[in-house]
Amino acid sequence: MSSSEAPPAEAPAEAEPIQAVPVRHYGRWVAGVVILFLAFIVARSVITNDALQWPVVGDYLFDDRVLRGLQNTLILTVIAMLIGIVGGILLAVMRLSPNPLTSGAAGIYIWLFRGTPLITQLVIWNFLALAYPRLGLGIPFGPEFVSWDTNQLITQFTASLLGLGLNEAAYMAEIVRGGIQSVDSGQLEAASALGMSRTKTLRRIILPQAMRVIIPPTGNETISMLKTTSLVVAIGYFELMVAVQTIYSQNYKTVPLLIVAAAWYLFMTSVLTLVQIQIEKRFARGTSRDVVQRQGWASRMFSRGGGNVT
């Protein structure tokens, strides 16, 4: 039996229901009118202002260059976040390790990658060849088995991924560490008392509970990453924002093209938010006794059945 299906508690039939006059929230009504009026002004100007050139927005929304930029934005976001999350978990576990060298190494990584601007890191990865012209695999101070020309190995695409992903890992590490530390220490004791190994405890008991704390800021990070990818313009790579800039620098239709970019970003962010809500639901298992009854907007405005939302 799941508690979410439980019917709301009903007053006993014999008791006479209270027919009280609800509290009138005049302040809410005034604020509502003001907001509706402002919304009307904004909507009117957006529709009637010719400078926005809505037909042009429509022309470019599915333009080839815009779509290719969009594709790059998505690829960069997904792969960079994967690097960030996997690297972040690894770094967080290292940071919490009893071995001082392991936790120290993670600490230095985080210090280095959080302490320098992302744009600097991107440029450094791009110009890695200046410092290390060839990269190879071999035994340190011994023979080298294979080696590559750095400029061929690190393309603008890989430099973008390295820059975005490795930087993200440093931030994710702190988020994951916070999540792990938020889990009650009794959980670790209970798992050890049952004979579970450290790794198994982490994977089966600690991380699933830490996820509840980790997911909301990770959602933030992903949405932020979606927009941060535009920094790759610094090393000559392109994504949605660069594509749009390229187009309006040729045809001077700046405003409608910015609207095109904004619309796509908003669309992707909305999709990501929906995904985040689903994931949060999944990891909220077992956290509440009952589903909280939320009030609809009408009851909050007009106070049908009490309007106390705290």
Place this chain on the structure above:
Amino acid sequence: MTPVVSAQRIYKSFGSVHVLKGINLEVQEREVLCLIGPSGSGKSTLLRCINHLEKIDAGRLYVDGVLVGYKQRGDKLHELREKEVAFQRKDIGMVFQRFNLFPHMTAIENVMEAPIQVRREPKAQVRQRAHELLERVGLADKAKNYPAQLSGGQQQRVAIARALAMEPKLMLFDEPTSALDPELVGDVLGVMKQLAKDGMTMVVVTHEMQFAREVADKVLFMDGGVVVEEGPPERVIGSPREERTKSFLARVLNPNA
């Protein structure tokens, strides 16, 4: 016959605080030992040493004749690896004051977790046993509830079932009813009584003197990190000899006086 637990001159300190100062203790198979004493007397620490949640500083502690947490090679002790400690712990069940159920798993998933993950038993077989255990603690109908949907007493009974699922040869109880509302204490004690009757070897840290009297084979009164008095419950609780035991019992049995 080898005692299930044998502690010889156990010492333990946290920094400069000496918590255990030379504790001796023996628990035979099918025996129930109750540890009583004021808070801070070291009884919970002693219990946690038995499954190596705390490391002892001096002395020897054996469970089933095997050193806990160390192994002897020649005349030197070697610390056990984490894996080896885990291996020792799987035969010792533990029940905590704050239940420590896994909140993201249902009652039955809590019970099934360790047999599947640690003993690698087939799922169907474990599920069968988990159902029997939940029935034994009177919670067959709560199998699919999450801990947050259970009362404290129900959670603690699930925790007992979870420990029993590993078929331990020894059960440790760390103040299992101290966090419960008074009307829920009885259910948990009832399950523990039945367990004792079925022949489980148990070490119980408790403030429930009535339970200790009824169930314990031996009671050990601790204060200030030493064993002040020990013996059968009717002796230690019924007619204590030591002044410290007397004053503690007077306070516990008659708190309003």
